[in-house]
Amino acid sequence: MHADQAEATQESARPTVLHVVEAWGGGVQTIVLDYVRAVPEVRHLLLMADGDPFRVASEAEAAFDGVWRMPPGHLARIREVGRLFRQLRPDVVHAHSSMAGGYVRLAAPVPTERIVYTAHGYSMERTDLSWYAAAAVRAAERILSWRTGTAAGSSPRENELARSLRKRQRTAYVPNVVRPREGTGMAPRPRSGSPADADGSCLPPRTVAAVGRLCTQKDPEFFAEAAVEGRRLMPSSNWIWLGGGDSRHQERLERAGVTVTGWLEHHTLQRLLAQADVYAHSALWEGAPMTLLEAVGLRRPVVARRIPALESLGLPGLVDTPQELATASVALLTHDPGPAAGARLADLFFEHSPERQRAMLRHVYGH
Template identity: 30%
Template sequence: MRTRIMFVITGLNLGGAESQLLLLVRALQRLGWEVAVVSMIEPKYFVQDFAEMGVEVITLKMLPGKSDPRALWRFAKLVRSWRPDIVHSHMVHANIFVRVARLFFPTIPIVSTAHSINELEGSYARLLAYRLTRHLSHYTSSVSASSYQHYVSLRMISPRKGGFVPNGVDLERFDCDADARAALRVALGIEDQFVWLAVGRLVPAKDFSNLIKAVALLRDQGLSRMRVLLAGDGPEKADLLKQCEQAGLGPIIQFLGPRHDIPDLMNAADAVVLSSAWEGMPMVILEAMAARRTVVATHVGGVGELFPADDVDKLARPKDPVALAERMAYTMRLSAEEHEQAGQRGRAFVERSFDIRKVARDWDALYHRLANSASTREAAVQAGLHTGSEEARD
């Protein structure tokens, strides 16, 4: 009989948590897991990707920012019907939701994963709810060591029942192809410019305003033989377009909208830039390293964990376009050999620690341990016994 896991996520947008879930589902299927995916709000992306893997995305049809007690009952019925061995939630709203819903299915182990160090910022009520419900998770994780320590300091994660499990990358998707690179650059109208790629939702966390200001500084310094490809969509799009127009950067910054060909875009680019104000463990940096691309980034969240100690000081301060422009200018002046060496180091680093197959095996081991512990607890309860452990009392 196959083991079953039900993933629950706040929503399916074009973000790092969502793309990570897609990769994890695919890898776990290869390990023999049967998977269900539940989106609290109506999904916008990835539904077809999951369907191609034989996974239906079930939506609870909740409205963003609106509580709906009826959704708890609908979800509980779904869990009882599908009977997963593990329920694993992703993102803070889903984590709180599943923890409360666990009251309806107390014998099924649940895992909670937060993806950003700032997911709880700005709302004391949400932070309090996360803290008060943490004991309802059998395991609570974050995607970087720094965010894990942050959550521990806020008493959001108990070290006895949590840890950090990093994001993973599908390395096969990011192999370089010289012919494909040349063809896409022609299609994008790129000549001999230095091409930067920036990827992410157009939201405050990614701080693309910081990038626009840095590019304007580079232009003013005479480094105008460049193109910036910005792949993504979001609520700040109109404002960012206006900023580009006012700065006269229309010929340099190209808004590509939502894209599903990020590996191809990285293949076509010369370097990748991340201008974020806050992060967890940014997938775009791991993907850029897998694609052997030089990376410039702000020093936020778990970013520093992805670079050698000697290079961490070279990361740009967040919300500092002057610092970001300096790092971009330095990178643009590197020789082809230096870019190649940096790319090879990044690829080797990702292969060692962030291969999605390894990450999935780590989750697989944890899931089985939790499921086996749950079976032991249930048998003990039926026999009128108890284990006395904190996990058993939860």
């Protein structure tokens, strides 16, 4: 056998996973790339939505053995999933988030047993939906659950919801990864009272930081109210939102005295997050938020809003109101979190190790 023939045979023998992602960016992009790194023996292919504001960076494209863009229109995207499956014959089609989950499970050529679905936060958990919209979303997920081979939840809460949709649903908990972050390049903090250096390279002392896209899910209003109370309790505290998005949310935050950085390149975001004295998480609903896990990896004290997904992770010190978030954050600005909270965060770090993620992905992908 010639060398090129041997190489082709070896390549065809590798298991193939087609990742289908409707919104390529933010935490989902980070998670999918973690999956690719976790099981490099698998051929990873990517089908993503064209025209998404988060374009695939060249280094991200290089992580995959093939990248395709979805056409516009829901029906066209369902057909494209089916066409690609017939052409590529992947061993697994892994759908990420609700819309992609719909495209894959409605694509008739894809066998149910080959479909893996990770919701990254079920839409039926959204608290901004009317009761009838939430009921419609739940009904759609219940129907589509019969076309789900494996529900690969990123939190215990997601698996609980998957089993509530179909009692005999096969589930697997694939934890997102907390990576120890070293060498973030953290510069000395400025000692002025400004929110940050002019070039955004440093955060000031006594900073409480939130991270993410300015949207309803992240509930910037909750953080804004906490900032007002936090500045009342400690006038020298600084409240910063690392990220950008909806201008209405930005204006509300700025009226509350919060500095909004706008969109940041990921390395810059990590470096600034490493400087924050407290990481605050205000989201209304989540799967297993990457920004929170990254803060844990950076050994930042965490204060988070009580929602089912975070309760299922066993995160300590959850709060229910903006006032409680402010009080807890100011307490952390003046005192250490304490041994109990530190021990639980250490456990969370272990539970979200790359080794555990790799083991569960090998199980889910069937090798």
